[in-house]
Amino acid sequence: VDLATAVDITLVTSEVQLIDSDQKGPLGHGLSALLLGRSSVSRKGIFVVPGLIDADYCGVIKIMVYTLTPPITIPAQSKIAQLVPFRACVPKAHAVERGHGGFGSTGQPQVLLAVDIARGKPEERVTMAHPSGQSLTMSMLIDTGADVTIIP
Template sequence: SGSAGLDLAASQSAIIQDQSVNILPTRVYGPLPAGFCALLIGCSSTSKAGLFVLPGVIDTNYTGEIKIMAWTPTSPCTIPAGEHIAQLILLPNVQGEKGDSVLGQQRGSAGFGSTGLPRIFWTQKVTTGQPMLTCKVNGRVFTGLVDTGADVSII
Protein backbone atom coordinates (compact mmCIF):
# COMPACT_ATOMS: atom_id res chain seq x y z
CA SER A 1 0.00 0.00 0.00
CA GLY A 2 2.40 2.75 1.15
CA SER A 3 5.66 0.80 0.86
CA ALA A 4 8.34 1.98 -1.56
CA GLY A 5 9.27 -1.58 -2.46
CA LEU A 6 8.70 -5.28 -1.99
CA ASP A 7 10.32 -6.73 1.14
CA LEU A 8 12.55 -9.73 0.49
CA ALA A 9 13.35 -12.36 3.10
CA ALA A 10 16.04 -14.99 3.40
CA SER A 11 14.34 -18.27 2.45
CA GLN A 12 16.60 -20.34 4.72
CA SER A 13 18.51 -19.66 7.91
CA ALA A 14 22.12 -18.58 7.55
CA ILE A 15 25.03 -17.88 9.86
CA ILE A 16 27.63 -15.48 8.51
CA GLN A 17 30.92 -16.57 10.08
CA ASP A 18 33.31 -13.98 8.63
CA GLN A 19 33.46 -10.71 6.69
CA SER A 20 33.09 -12.27 3.25
CA VAL A 21 30.07 -11.55 1.05
CA ASN A 22 27.35 -14.16 1.42
CA ILE A 23 24.69 -14.98 -1.18
CA LEU A 24 21.29 -15.58 0.42
CA PRO A 25 18.40 -17.27 -1.44
CA THR A 26 14.91 -15.73 -1.43
CA ARG A 27 12.75 -18.15 -3.48
CA VAL A 28 11.61 -15.10 -5.46
CA TYR A 29 12.11 -15.41 -9.22
CA GLY A 30 12.04 -13.10 -12.24
CA PRO A 31 11.05 -11.87 -14.65
CA LEU A 32 9.93 -8.51 -13.32
CA PRO A 33 6.76 -6.83 -14.60
CA ALA A 34 7.06 -5.66 -18.22
CA GLY A 35 8.74 -2.27 -18.54
CA PHE A 36 10.48 -2.37 -15.16
CA CYS A 37 13.89 -3.17 -13.73
CA ALA A 38 14.59 -3.13 -9.99
CA LEU A 39 17.07 -1.94 -7.41
CA LEU A 40 17.74 -4.35 -4.54
CA ILE A 41 18.77 -2.55 -1.34
CA GLY A 42 18.93 -3.38 2.35
CA CYS A 43 16.22 -2.53 4.87
CA SER A 44 17.23 0.24 7.28
CA SER A 45 16.52 -2.07 10.22
CA THR A 46 18.94 -4.62 8.75
CA SER A 47 21.75 -2.05 8.53
CA LYS A 48 21.00 -0.84 12.05
CA ALA A 49 21.45 -4.42 13.27
CA GLY A 50 24.91 -4.64 11.64
CA LEU A 51 24.03 -6.66 8.53
CA PHE A 52 24.72 -4.86 5.26
CA VAL A 53 22.99 -5.74 2.00
CA LEU A 54 25.04 -4.83 -1.06
CA PRO A 55 22.87 -3.00 -3.59
CA GLY A 56 22.27 -4.54 -6.99
CA VAL A 57 20.27 -4.01 -10.16
CA ILE A 58 17.84 -6.69 -11.34
CA ASP A 59 17.35 -6.56 -15.11
CA THR A 60 13.85 -6.60 -16.55
CA ASN A 61 14.54 -9.87 -18.42
CA TYR A 62 16.27 -11.74 -15.57
CA THR A 63 14.43 -15.03 -14.99
CA GLY A 64 16.45 -16.65 -12.21
CA GLU A 65 16.14 -16.52 -8.43
CA ILE A 66 16.67 -13.05 -6.97
CA LYS A 67 19.39 -13.47 -4.36
CA ILE A 68 20.65 -11.10 -1.68
CA MET A 69 24.35 -10.27 -1.26
CA ALA A 70 25.10 -9.49 2.40
CA TRP A 71 28.04 -9.10 4.75
CA THR A 72 28.70 -8.07 8.33
CA PRO A 73 31.71 -6.48 10.01
CA THR A 74 30.76 -8.18 13.30
CA SER A 75 30.54 -11.94 12.84
CA PRO A 76 29.00 -14.27 13.62
CA CYS A 77 25.63 -13.01 12.43
CA THR A 78 22.54 -15.23 12.39
CA ILE A 79 19.80 -14.61 9.83
CA PRO A 80 16.63 -16.58 10.55
CA ALA A 81 14.60 -17.97 7.64
CA GLY A 82 11.81 -15.56 6.78
CA GLU A 83 13.68 -12.50 8.11
CA HIS A 84 12.97 -9.47 5.88
CA ILE A 85 16.42 -8.04 5.15
CA ALA A 86 16.12 -6.37 1.73
CA GLN A 87 13.77 -4.41 -0.49
CA LEU A 88 13.16 -4.64 -4.21
CA ILE A 89 12.32 -1.21 -5.62
CA LEU A 90 10.80 -1.23 -9.11
CA LEU A 91 12.04 1.43 -11.55
CA PRO A 92 10.97 2.20 -15.13
CA ASN A 93 13.27 0.38 -17.56
CA VAL A 94 15.13 2.72 -19.92
CA GLN A 95 14.07 1.91 -23.48
CA GLY A 96 15.96 2.41 -26.73
CA GLU A 97 14.56 3.83 -29.96
CA LYS A 98 12.95 0.55 -31.04
CA GLY A 99 11.57 -0.37 -27.62
CA ASP A 100 14.45 -2.73 -26.90
CA SER A 101 16.22 -2.51 -23.58
CA VAL A 102 19.25 -0.24 -23.63
CA LEU A 103 21.59 -3.19 -23.45
CA GLY A 104 19.67 -5.18 -26.05
CA GLN A 105 20.62 -8.55 -24.56
CA GLN A 106 18.69 -11.22 -22.76
CA ARG A 107 19.70 -11.74 -19.13
CA GLY A 108 18.07 -15.14 -18.66
CA SER A 109 18.74 -16.89 -15.35
CA ALA A 110 22.45 -16.00 -15.08
CA GLY A 111 22.83 -13.65 -12.14
CA PHE A 112 25.67 -11.55 -10.69
CA GLY A 113 27.07 -10.56 -14.04
CA SER A 114 27.01 -7.83 -16.60
CA THR A 115 25.35 -7.54 -19.99
CA GLY A 116 26.60 -5.39 -22.82
CA LEU A 117 29.23 -2.71 -22.99
CA PRO A 118 29.65 -0.12 -20.23
CA ARG A 119 27.72 3.07 -20.95
CA ILE A 120 27.40 6.41 -19.20
CA PHE A 121 24.09 8.20 -19.69
CA TRP A 122 24.54 11.10 -17.29
CA THR A 123 27.22 12.59 -15.06
CA GLN A 124 27.25 15.48 -12.64
CA LYS A 125 30.03 16.98 -10.59
CA VAL A 126 29.18 16.36 -6.94
CA THR A 127 29.83 19.45 -4.82
CA THR A 128 28.84 20.42 -1.30
CA GLY A 129 25.22 20.79 -2.45
CA GLN A 130 23.05 17.75 -2.91
CA PRO A 131 22.45 17.10 -6.62
CA MET A 132 18.90 16.55 -7.80
CA LEU A 133 17.82 14.81 -10.99
CA THR A 134 14.53 15.16 -12.83
CA CYS A 135 13.69 12.47 -15.35
CA LYS A 136 10.62 12.25 -17.60
CA VAL A 137 9.62 8.73 -18.66
CA ASN A 138 6.43 8.01 -20.61
CA GLY A 139 4.94 11.34 -19.55
CA ARG A 140 5.65 10.77 -15.84
CA VAL A 141 8.14 13.03 -14.07
CA PHE A 142 10.46 11.61 -11.41
CA THR A 143 12.58 13.93 -9.26
CA GLY A 144 14.98 12.72 -6.63
CA LEU A 145 18.18 13.15 -4.74
CA VAL A 146 21.06 11.60 -6.67
CA ASP A 147 23.67 11.43 -3.88
CA THR A 148 22.26 9.44 -0.95
CA GLY A 149 24.91 10.91 1.36
CA ALA A 150 25.93 7.42 2.44
CA ASP A 151 29.15 7.45 0.35
CA VAL A 152 28.11 3.99 -0.79
CA SER A 153 25.19 4.18 -3.21
CA ILE A 154 24.86 6.79 -5.90
CA ILE A 155 21.75 6.28 -7.97
Protein backbone atom coordinates in the same frame (compact mmCIF):
# COMPACT_ATOMS: atom_id res chain seq x y z
CA VAL B 1 8.37 -4.63 -1.98
CA ASP B 2 9.93 -6.51 0.94
CA LEU B 3 12.35 -9.32 0.10
CA ALA B 4 12.81 -12.18 2.56
CA THR B 5 15.53 -14.82 2.81
CA ALA B 6 14.58 -18.30 1.58
CA VAL B 7 17.08 -20.15 3.81
CA ASP B 8 18.76 -19.95 7.20
CA ILE B 9 22.34 -18.68 6.96
CA THR B 10 25.13 -17.84 9.40
CA LEU B 11 27.67 -15.23 8.34
CA VAL B 12 30.95 -16.51 9.81
CA THR B 13 33.28 -14.06 8.03
CA SER B 14 33.06 -10.45 6.93
CA GLU B 15 33.09 -11.47 3.25
CA VAL B 16 30.07 -10.83 1.03
CA GLN B 17 27.70 -13.81 0.90
CA LEU B 18 24.85 -14.52 -1.52
CA ILE B 19 21.52 -15.50 0.02
CA ASP B 20 18.58 -16.84 -1.98
CA SER B 21 15.48 -14.69 -1.56
CA ASP B 22 11.87 -15.82 -1.68
CA GLN B 23 11.30 -14.08 -5.05
CA LYS B 24 12.10 -15.01 -8.66
CA GLY B 25 12.45 -12.96 -11.82
CA PRO B 26 11.32 -11.70 -14.17
CA LEU B 27 9.51 -9.07 -12.12
CA GLY B 28 6.83 -8.56 -14.79
CA HIS B 29 5.38 -5.58 -16.64
CA GLY B 30 8.85 -4.73 -18.01
CA LEU B 31 10.00 -3.53 -14.59
CA SER B 32 13.56 -3.46 -13.28
CA ALA B 33 14.28 -2.93 -9.58
CA LEU B 34 16.88 -1.60 -7.20
CA LEU B 35 17.65 -4.06 -4.40
CA LEU B 36 18.35 -2.17 -1.17
CA GLY B 37 18.79 -3.13 2.46
CA ARG B 38 16.18 -2.27 5.04
CA SER B 39 17.41 0.30 7.56
CA SER B 40 16.35 -1.89 10.50
CA VAL B 41 18.73 -4.63 9.28
CA SER B 42 21.73 -2.29 9.14
CA ARG B 43 21.15 -1.39 12.78
CA LYS B 44 21.64 -5.10 13.59
CA GLY B 45 25.06 -5.15 11.91
CA ILE B 46 23.93 -6.81 8.67
CA PHE B 47 24.69 -4.83 5.53
CA VAL B 48 22.97 -5.46 2.20
CA VAL B 49 25.03 -4.58 -0.87
CA PRO B 50 22.79 -2.60 -3.25
CA GLY B 51 22.10 -4.22 -6.59
CA LEU B 52 20.10 -3.94 -9.79
CA ILE B 53 17.62 -6.55 -10.98
CA ASP B 54 17.17 -6.25 -14.75
CA ALA B 55 13.69 -6.51 -16.26
CA ASP B 56 14.67 -9.67 -18.17
CA TYR B 57 16.42 -11.47 -15.29
CA CYS B 58 15.13 -15.03 -14.83
CA GLY B 59 15.85 -17.03 -11.70
CA VAL B 60 15.99 -16.66 -7.94
CA ILE B 61 16.78 -13.12 -6.82
CA LYS B 62 19.88 -13.21 -4.62
CA ILE B 63 20.68 -10.83 -1.79
CA MET B 64 24.34 -9.86 -1.24
CA VAL B 65 25.09 -9.35 2.47
CA TYR B 66 28.04 -8.97 4.82
CA THR B 67 28.70 -8.18 8.45
CA LEU B 68 31.59 -6.55 10.26
CA THR B 69 30.88 -8.54 13.43
CA PRO B 70 30.58 -12.26 12.62
CA PRO B 71 29.09 -14.64 13.46
CA ILE B 72 25.53 -13.50 12.79
CA THR B 73 22.64 -15.85 11.97
CA ILE B 74 19.87 -14.76 9.62
CA PRO B 75 16.81 -17.03 9.85
CA ALA B 76 14.77 -18.01 6.79
CA GLN B 77 11.91 -15.62 5.99
CA SER B 78 13.81 -12.63 7.47
CA LYS B 79 12.81 -9.47 5.59
CA ILE B 80 16.27 -7.97 5.13
CA ALA B 81 15.95 -6.23 1.76
CA GLN B 82 13.48 -4.44 -0.44
CA LEU B 83 12.92 -4.05 -4.15
CA VAL B 84 12.26 -0.57 -5.50
CA PRO B 85 10.73 -1.17 -8.94
CA PHE B 86 11.15 1.21 -11.86
CA ARG B 87 10.70 1.23 -15.60
CA ALA B 88 14.00 1.75 -17.44
CA CYS B 89 13.81 4.69 -19.84
CA VAL B 90 16.55 3.75 -22.27
CA PRO B 91 16.20 2.77 -25.92
CA LYS B 92 16.10 -0.95 -26.58
CA ALA B 93 19.18 -2.31 -28.29
CA HIS B 94 18.60 -5.99 -29.06
CA ALA B 95 17.34 -9.04 -27.23
CA VAL B 96 19.96 -11.13 -25.40
CA GLU B 97 19.30 -14.59 -23.98
CA ARG B 98 20.18 -14.19 -20.29
CA GLY B 99 19.60 -17.58 -18.76
CA HIS B 100 19.71 -18.03 -14.99
CA GLY B 101 23.33 -17.02 -14.31
CA GLY B 102 22.89 -13.54 -12.86
CA PHE B 103 25.70 -11.22 -11.75
CA GLY B 104 26.93 -10.19 -15.20
CA SER B 105 26.20 -13.46 -16.96
CA THR B 106 25.40 -11.86 -20.34
CA GLY B 107 28.50 -9.80 -21.08
CA GLN B 108 31.74 -10.72 -22.76
CA PRO B 109 34.46 -12.10 -20.47
CA GLN B 110 36.55 -9.38 -18.85
CA VAL B 111 40.22 -9.47 -17.93
CA LEU B 112 41.01 -7.36 -14.88
CA LEU B 113 44.53 -6.88 -13.50
CA ALA B 114 45.64 -4.98 -10.41
CA VAL B 115 49.35 -4.12 -10.29
CA ASP B 116 51.40 -1.58 -8.33
CA ILE B 117 52.22 1.02 -10.99
CA ALA B 118 54.28 3.35 -8.81
CA ARG B 119 57.30 2.85 -11.06
CA GLY B 120 57.20 4.41 -14.53
CA LYS B 121 55.70 2.37 -17.37
CA PRO B 122 56.27 -1.09 -15.87
CA GLU B 123 56.03 -4.36 -17.77
CA GLU B 124 54.27 -7.44 -16.47
CA ARG B 125 54.37 -11.06 -17.68
CA VAL B 126 50.79 -12.10 -18.45
CA THR B 127 49.39 -15.49 -19.43
CA MET B 128 46.12 -15.53 -21.32
CA ALA B 129 44.32 -18.88 -21.19
CA HIS B 130 41.50 -20.04 -23.45
CA PRO B 131 38.89 -22.53 -22.18
CA SER B 132 40.12 -24.97 -24.87
CA GLY B 133 43.43 -25.25 -22.99
CA GLN B 134 45.55 -23.04 -25.25
CA SER B 135 47.56 -20.32 -23.54
CA LEU B 136 49.80 -17.44 -24.54
CA THR B 137 52.39 -15.76 -22.29
CA MET B 138 53.82 -12.35 -23.15
CA SER B 139 55.15 -9.12 -21.67
CA MET B 140 52.56 -6.39 -21.30
CA LEU B 141 53.28 -2.68 -20.94
CA ILE B 142 51.24 -1.05 -18.19
CA ASP B 143 50.82 2.52 -19.41
CA THR B 144 49.39 4.74 -16.66
CA GLY B 145 48.88 7.63 -19.08
CA ALA B 146 46.54 5.81 -21.44
CA ASP B 147 42.91 4.90 -21.11
CA VAL B 148 43.56 1.54 -22.80
CA THR B 149 46.21 -1.10 -22.22
CA ILE B 150 48.48 -1.89 -25.14
CA ILE B 151 49.52 -5.52 -25.54
CA PRO B 152 52.41 -5.59 -28.05
